[in-house]
Amino acid sequence: MSRFVDRVTINVAAGGGGNGCASVHREKFKPLGGPDGGNGGRGGDVVLVVDPSVHTLLDFHFRPNARATNGRQGQGANRDGAQGEDLELRVPDGTVVLNTEGEVLADLVGPGTRLVAARGGHGGLGNAALASKARKAPGFALLGEEGETRELVLELKSVADVGLVGFPSAGKSSLIAVLSAARPKIADYPFTTLVPNLGVVTAGENVFTVADVPGLIPGASDGKGLGLDFLRHIERCAVLVHVIDCATYETDRDPVSDYDALEAELAKYTPSLGGELADRPRLVVLNKVDVPEAKELAEMVRAEFTERGLPVFEVSTASREGLRELTFALGAAVAEHRAAQPILEPTRIVLRPTAVDDSGFTVIADPEQPGGFIVRGERPERWVRQTQFSNDEAVGYLADRLARLGVEEALAKAGAVPGCPVTIGDVSFDWEPSTPAGIAVLMTGRGSDVRLEQNNRIGAAERKAAKKARRAPGAGDPFEDEDFEE
Known part of the structure; x- marks a missing residue:
């Protein structure tokens, strides 16, 4: 299924x-x-x-x-x-x-x-x-x-021009079935329609879509009866049609109270796409007038809806009474809505150059660490993420980039002192402003940077010279009094 x-x-x-x-x-x-x-x-x-x-x-x-x-x-x-x-x-x-x-x-x-x-x-x-x-x-x-x-x-959210709303078993599925080629499931028990059904309707030169929204009940705007799941499908509709069952067997319901109950739920619901459902034009459809008692009830309440300024249509999906008038009225309402919409223009590419005084980063005090600072900005954070901190030369390159960007100068203006903790992205370190920047980079071995760590380890050339000195006749060990790392 x-x-x-x-x-x-x-x-x-x-x-x-x-x-x-x-x-x-x-x-x-x-x-x-x-x-x-x-x-x-x-x-x-x-x-x-x-x-x-x-x-x-x-x-x-x-x-x-x-x-x-x-x-x-x-x-x-x-x-x-x-x-x-x-x-x-x-x-x-x-x-x-x-x-x-x-x-x-x-x-x-x-x-x-x-x-x-x-x-x-x-x-x-x-x-x-x-x-x-x-x-x-x-x-x-x-x-x-x-x-x-x-x-x-x-x-x-269903993309439809007309949304049919009403209580369960009001005849919405039957109405969309006779207005369009859609074939929704129709049965004589409530909540037969569990998912929206879409149909395409032609009224003269106007072609529009109709959505059969699952039945609403009082409390739908609060989530009762899966109401929020149903209400979201009418957000895009240009016209709302109240389908009212005039042949209901429930004695505590009548067309006017049904309309007022659903309007109260629509008023409480706030569309996430913006706008208000109260601004959408309404039509009232008094359904099932092929039943004699329903016909009499529709004639009784028609005047009350007309006094409210609502177009009223008495229809029957069984005998197809009033369907032609309803179809052309819906087409006219949709055409009026479309004409009122602004003309769509091609999307324009907007270039927003960086301001002259925009450094691309900000320096703020660290609220969790006294005396610390946090540097925020797209470029500094990206540079930190791309740095291999196990490589001294890569760390020195990062320090040069941050200094050229003006991070050291901004930290100094913010009151940072050598040794204070600075956080960029997910990395925290002790700030040492003495690291030079620019093109005057000291030449060292690959993967190392003498600016970051003064290494007292004796190199291979010095070891070789010391070995020759030790082997010289009468020479002592030049490193016997020094501690060095083997």
Whole structure:
């Protein structure tokens, strides 16, 4: 048995970027081949795409987790890593994307509409891309970024021009069956319709869609009887039609009280897409007038609805009485609504250049650590994520970038002193402003940086000289009084 799912929670994870490669070209008779490490590939995005052939969110109900592929790591010989493939998730037309707090992120309407739900991580640069006049052969590469991970809520809101609302068994399914080619399930018990049914209706030159919304009851706006699940499907409707059962056997109900009860629920419901349901035009359909008692009741209450300024139509889905007049009235109301809508213009690409005085980061005091500071900004946080902290040369490169960006100067203005804790992203360190920046980088061995740590370890050349000195006739051990690391 097929199922209709109109609300799901999914977890999407974009692919991570590949790491850059730290490699030096090695070839016979070319001792100074230079760096040739390639860049890492970018991670794949997770993209939501509207597909007209998809009508439910059932696939996400059974498979709520989606992940794009990672980018490949760079290699030597200037070979860049392959990029991760984007993962496209097909969603129905009319899907609304929300975050876990209920904020609407996107309203996906129209075939082919796309939304990047999670962005892939940037690939790290290889040492070939990091080479400069100061660093002829960098002994490090940048790490790839992790892909974005998000938890999203998908809600399906029916895309229809006319919404039929009413109590259970009011005859909404029968009405849409005779107005269009739709064939919904029809039975003589309440809540036969559990999912919205859509039908296409033609009235002269006007063609519009009608949605048969499942039956509403008092308390629907508070979630009673799955009311919120039903009410969301009328948010897009341009015209609301009250289908009232004039042949009900319940003695405590009458057409006017049914109308007032449903209007109270519509007034309490706040559409997440904005606007108010009270602004939508209404029509009243007094149904089942083929029953003599229902015909008499419809004639009695018609005047009261007319006094309220509501168009009233007495119809019968069995004898098809009044259906032609209702069809053309709906077509005229939809045409009037469409004419009142603003003319859609092509989407304009807006370029917003960075302001001259925008440094791209901010420095604030750390509320959890006295005397500490937090640096926030897209570029500093991305640079920290891409740094391999086990490599001193990579840490020195990060310090140079932060200094050129103005982070050290901003920390000093904020009152930072040497040794105070500074947090950037997920990394905390003790601030040492003495690290120089710019092109005057001290030349050291690959993977090391003398600015970060003064190492007293004796190098191979000094060991060799000491060995020769010890073997010289009458020479003692020049290091016998010194402590050094073997």
